[in-house]
Amino acid sequence: MHTIRNPIEWGMDALKDAAQAVEAAGSSLPADETAEQAGHPSVRKIGVADLREALAKGFSDFGAYRSDVIFLCIIYPAISLVLIHAALNYDMLALLFPLASGFALVGPVAAIGLYELSRRRERGLPASWLHAFGMVRAPSFGAIAILGLALLALFVLWLGAAQLIYLLTLGPQPPASPAAFLSDVLTTSAGWTMTLVGLGVGFLFAVVVLAISVVSFPLLLDRPVGLGIAIGTSVRAVAANPGIMALWGMIVAGALVLGSIPLFLGLVIVMPVLGHATWHLYRRVVR
Template sequence: MAAQHTLANAGSDVDLPVVRRIGVADLRAALVAGYADFAARPTHIVFLGLIYPLIGLVLTRLVFGYDILPLLFPLAAGFVLIGPLAALGLYELSRRREAGLDVRLRHAFDVLRSPSIGAIAALAGLLLVIFFVWIAAADAIYVAAFGHAPAASMSGFLSQVFQTSEGVMLIILGNGIGFLFALLVLVLTVVSFPLLLDRQVSPAVAILTSVRAVVANPGPMALWGLIVAGLLVLGSIPLFLGLAIVVPVLGHATWHLYRRVVEPVAH
């Protein structure tokens, strides 16, 4: 309780936001509402969503160009870790549409003028640190399995990974540790970025509220994490292009999930 009190006082609000309990029906409703936001402005939102797959394609090219092929999968999987940051503009568009305000592409960048931009930047910095720690961990796992010798080719790399005992260890250990990183990000950010857009609170209060939301709803939040991961995997086939639809829908749905989990301020 003392820790909660300290974190709460770190923000501009005296009281912590009230967290509700939700069920599977709330997840379904959030996804439906997210798709409705996407359908309302498909041209603008698809354009926003293309930023995500384009970054993926650029990173893919960098991987092949600089002979760091073993990090191709960790880099792609790492997008799950920075997804909440990439979706900031989508949260803002959903917030404006919900409030009956004008929704145009340029309004996605209103995030930069948010009163909470300092807190948003701090939380974004934390996500980037987690992302780079994940990449370093993935590299260390590869080196432990195969040493420092670079992969000679794509076919050689795939044979190394899928046809050797070291490769099996790499898959099991890499996916296990990657899951822990993804779980950490889910717990820290499932409602924290939308909360910062909606209210002026500190990063500590936003993170604590997100943690409380997961603790209060472990089953639904675990299912939400699986839905997000599954849709991102599907959207990555082929060449990340499906993310132009998946990312906007998930971004908007996350805003609506926040609305169902965190009780609005009474006016």
């Protein structure tokens, strides 16, 4: 009998179908013999205890490589301050929040070097900030680069969507000043509409990025698999653990918000901990 399913069940089935389609498409692309032999990784169900373990190991890796990862990650607050300066001085004030929140979309790319440090420590290999660039020698580096460009494209699309939402609500004129913009956002119906619609659209972008990248970058760094298999495995991991992955997404979002206060300086600690923890989350999910 055909029954009407709830949205969660429908969404999980849609994710699984999407994963199978992506993996099938990836398998149809040319691949070297090593990648073909690697096969399709299996995923397992995990629980809150696995998230706690991943975070604990993330903190442990950060403690082991504190000076190295701080050197690597000092660039994040620097880039953030440049973006803020641009937003405040080039009539881009309406894009200030989208620019800041966009770190969640490109974060998986920025953390690739951290995955490499965790991988080396796990295997008992020497590791320093120089080894973080060893990922360029990974068999799947081409796929890593393509996926990174895809996330960058999603970031640009998010900025375009945010600008369009502003134009349709508080625009088309740029904000007169930061104080006037904040007043419009908090005290007008158009401002509330912009905020709610923006949060909804931003949530959709975040879900897409989480689904395609939560384990795909570590998998590509760790095994000689194709891009389609990596993305498909990531989507299957999310579909198999919807609640846990949603919790992980909230942890990442909350940590990035805290790391942005004040002046994004907290990202020097937040980014490496999350990056290392993501590697260990991958180890818990993918077999």
